[in-house]
Amino acid sequence: MSAQFQSGARPQTDPRLGEVVLAARNVAKSYGNVHALKGVNFDIHRGQVTTLFGENGAGKSTLMKILSGVIQPTSGEIVLDGLPVSFGNSTEARDRGISIIHQELSLAPNLSVRDNIFMGREIMGASGVDFAEEERQCRKLMAELEEEIDPLTPVEDLRLGQQQIVEIARALSVDSRILIMDEPTSALSATEVEVLFKVIRDLTSKGVSIVYISHHLEEALQITDHAVVLRDGTMTAYAPRAEIDLEWIVRNMVGENYDLGSPPEGHALGAVALSVRDLTVPDPKGADYNVVDRLSLDIRAGEVVCIYGLMGAGRTELLETVAGRLRASGGEVVLEGREISHLSIAERIARGLALVPEDRQRDGLVQTMSVGENLSLASIASFTRGLFTRRKAERALIDASIREVTVKTSGPAAAIGSLSGGNQQKVVIGKMLATKPRVIMLDEPSRGIDIGAKAEVFKLLAEEAKRGLAVVYSTSEVGECLSIAHRIIVMHKGRISAEFDSTVSKEKIMAASGESVAA
Amino acid sequence: MSDTTLARSAAAKPAFSLGRLLLEGRAFFALIAIVAVFSFLSPNYFTVSNFLIMASHVAIYGILAVGMLLVILNGGIDLSVGSILALSGVVAGALMQGVELPALGVILYPPVWAVVVLTCTLGALVGAVNGVLIAWFKVPAFVATLGVMYVARGVALLMTNGLTYNNLSGRPELGNTGFDWLGFNRLAGIPISVLVLSGIAILAGLMLSRSAFGRWLYASGGNERAADLSGVPVKRVKITVYTLSGILSAVAGLVLSSQLTSAGPTAGTTYELTAIAAVVIGGAALTGGRGTVRGTMLGAFVIGFLSDGLVIIGVSSYWQTVFTGAVIVLAVLMNSIQYGKGTRKS
């Protein structure tokens, strides 16, 4: 039986569930007139995993930041081991045994993996920092996470997923009693998630309490002991593991059932819209292999193609090269019959080829601009007449985008940083869709967006496909391959290792990617 | 990442215009305070004629500051403005003295409009050199413009052998009079230089707020990679802003040498600092992407009105230095104290 709660109500705690180590009592947080949390009660049980579900902007990250001392609540209190506490900053919380993996990476790109892991907690030896010891511990952590990341590599040279691993390793390196993980796996592949889960089980068996947030619901279900659903800043549901399933979560989260959709039908596929011929891309960092290796691919108008692969398969490089960011060393890219290899990014966008980049913070958003300005950034030409932009036309375009991709924001003038992670992602997608592309490429478009939004984005893409848009998206979640894609392409080491139609099984896809089908 | 910018934006919507006033508030209130204090201290300060005079002094810094604003919005910096100013003045001076064409054995006296056009072209070229070094050769802006600052200054010195061109009024029989018009004349009682500044400020303001280029500029200053992927021609934007800054420095050089009716190679030394200070006092962030023409103008007026005021009330020049420094800090400080967290980014 699942229990439903009114806003502000306290969850019933079953004595079987284990002792509550950390709890939020009636915690509220407002930013001006935005009420991110409206009086939430939340318990963390010793040695168990509590999962927090909720739509983008529901207040999950806000609650976690309060529990870990990053921000202070407007009202309400935090109870640690039965005693009320207040944390002035995250260091105080860390000293009390609470550590957090942030949703948005917080690493110093200029420093090595080792230095990032021990940032602010350097191990001191006789003559300054004991680098050898730090490195040793760092290697041990990496071994535990089954990652081959050299401790001396600068973080900026790592792929996003690897950076996330570093972030995880840092949290693990603090021997904390309570570990909060805010979407730790958004850039990880299934294998790595497995490893992480192994680590989590290990930790819980040692009595460490975990809070886990993820938009990958199936994945979260594997690990959770308790589920809590947050909606619009209030807690709407709680249930122990035994009583929850996917349907329960979705119902409580978005209030309706969801479906990632099925390949759009009933329209004839058009001519080949994008054709990639023998494309070869050398490693951008100068290593002597090709990250994309003589790859050929045709996509027809109205077709939806999914590219699946493990981290490092070269999907990002493929898409960035087609978009014009990286230079190919060989091969050609043909858009609607015209060779475009020599064109700039801007010219490709003008011809109808758009890319939604993988890393929204670094490549997607202009933090100094408002939500509206970000949305209209790629399509300025469409509302410029003569020398000047036309405010009305721009406003109409922005409003349409906000509606289309359902961005939850206080308005177009809001700062982009005030949006929740998932809504930021939607802005990036909306920005590129606003250019009215003929071919759109999305690199991991579902990263960090909630299940409802994901469904909406896929629905939107499917509808656009019906109108003749060619869609290519990459993903690291097998489930997403089997949604709207007509065709699934698996990449491995820069080449296409397999190609399937939409009736294939998950196992086959994973096998082709070189992934062990353990889960 | 999210929580840094937040507090601001939450307030941003309802208090939109008020918020902007507050953001630029520091400069605005500082200006009011300066005018009030000096008017109280000297009867000669609060007069129309004095304001016009002071405005004509501000014009030079203001024109440079507009160019600097563009560069700073782009996330760069331009240390060469003072040198370009001097070089342009000197070149204009040389052109007014006549260009000897040895091949033909004649001396050409270009008319004033041609001098202006040629000088601005020169400024644009030097600015473009900055831009190309920075955009194509990836030389950090500070280094590129520092180098160009030295080179331009050196060339100006070499051209004149350290001396100053004096007679820029031209001669009627050569048909090249009118150079001093810029600096000396008034339209409807307002000095031409002030009008030039207003014109430039309005154009720049329109460009920033209404044109696609303005949007590109803010975007590439805020996040160059994201702007690039959104189809913003980031390299072109960069070269353009440095070119514009070069042109504006040349204009400032013309205005200045016309005000002085002379052009020397050491003019404009350290003006880059004044221009940058005006931009920063006006609320722009040196990291790029934030700033307005309005703020920059306020910043320029704060600096100009302050230094003129100190002279008018007869403060000793040492104290002037101290006050200038203190007011610059205070003007910006006021903001931090009052609106606390809002300014994290700059």
Added chain:
Amino acid sequence: MSDTTLARSAAAKPAFSLGRLLLEGRAFFALIAIVAVFSFLSPNYFTVSNFLIMASHVAIYGILAVGMLLVILNGGIDLSVGSILALSGVVAGALMQGVELPALGVILYPPVWAVVVLTCTLGALVGAVNGVLIAWFKVPAFVATLGVMYVARGVALLMTNGLTYNNLSGRPELGNTGFDWLGFNRLAGIPISVLVLSGIAILAGLMLSRSAFGRWLYASGGNERAADLSGVPVKRVKITVYTLSGILSAVAGLVLSSQLTSAGPTAGTTYELTAIAAVVIGGAALTGGRGTVRGTMLGAFVIGFLSDGLVIIGVSSYWQTVFTGAVIVLAVLMNSIQYGKGTRKS
């Protein structure tokens, strides 16, 4: 999975030191080129005594540049170093002349070590003012240090009434001799100022590479928010770097006035630009988090050896200006051309 990262890290290890050399290569090669060219042009350039003299000139800029490096690593900038240098020199001068205590009716002549300590304390205080303005009051570093630059200069002028303290040697009967030791003496043939620079550079290098503070500095310069969340005391780090920069400016002021055996309030004007140039030529990024003491030293030597070399071969001073600018750009440009993609970040 495994093989992707393996390849990279395997390659990373052996190329480690070579990679660093290449990164700092621009400054290194520029220095070699400068020495080669001048040695070829003048027989007097490539001599031990000249190198020592040049090194003692570099000492002043070098000491300032080390402080500037710390500030720049932190993502800031310190425009006040030249003024603090002047103020410290003047204060040291005043102390050497004796402090009159009107209450007691005596004149105190502090011994030289006390003068040095007091002066460095003063530098630290002024630097701390910068730091507090920036860290606590969130005034942008450019504005805060610009303001302090004016104020410190003004105070130096006021203190001396514009004049220069001339006789800093002290008098034996007062027990305060030895001030000129810093600037005049040599240990094992090496000027003290050069030794001071080396000591400071080594200490700073150790601090950056070995101490926790060094890690904090790089971390907060690379991503302040992340550093803050990781428990790095970012505010304290900030205040400390500006304080250190202030102390180093005071040291430079002591060395300079000891070299000249006189201290004037206008010393050190525009040295901040030279110091920043040295840091940037040495490969540091103005955005913070990247740079080394070694690079900065190379940068300082490039600038110093170039300008002295131009004097030695007797190039006219205008051409000196042009060459200085050109070499600064070229030194950095070489890097971009040769190692193209590697330098995206700076």
Added chain:
Amino acid sequence: TDPANPYWFTEGEVAKATAESLGYTANVAAHKGDTNAESTLIDTAITNKSVAIILDPANADGSIGAVKKAVDAGIPVFLVNAEINQEGLAKAQLVSNNAQGAALGAEQWVSMVGDKGNYVELFGNPADNNAATRSNGYETVITQYPDLVKAGKEVANWDRTQGYQKMQSLLQANPDIVGVISGNDEMALGAIAALKEAGKLDQVKVGGFDGSPDAVEAVKAGEMQYTVLQPVAVFSAEAVKQADSFIKTGATGAATEKQLFDCLLITKDNVDKYTAAFTLSE
């Protein structure tokens, strides 16, 4: 001009003191050699409805505009220390006779250095006419001695630190010099510091120009051979008196616009007569 130089400092102070003793309020401001700053100062003087302006022009050519502006506003301008290249604007131009002073200095210099050997010259700010005037004056005298060879000439911008560093480099290039002739005292004092450091002060003779207190000390100490005193105290006081007379009577009382004040030589012999800054009591 820049009040951080004792020369200009005295100029301002003397003028101010004289004016105040005549019952005026005097306002001293510095343009630091920047013609734009100068023009700004003139504007504020006009705003303040000054009765007269005593100006040390920043630039022989560059300052003409500023003077014109003041004259157009009906304020009489009296120039001191440096000239402008246009007559009939200012009511008077009172300057020290730089050419005479330079010749005087150069002769003294030759008599002390001897008539052969290598020497170097330190040159002031090239934008300032006086730099060239003095240099030419030196040149005229010294070229009469063919065995005196100018081994180097460096611009040190009137500044002591630059004088010091340039001198050190010059010493490297020319270790065998016997003399240094400098365009002003500050640069000469810098050169002396450099020579001291190199241990060559006893073999190299240094001559300055201005007659600043520091230089006089150095002459006293035997480190500097001589300095040429510019009668700045005299002509600044005189300028104010002429301004006063012009305000009261409409005439300056002087015969010509350009008035040259002869420079005096300060050597070890007469150094005791130097009673106040820039004043040599006869």
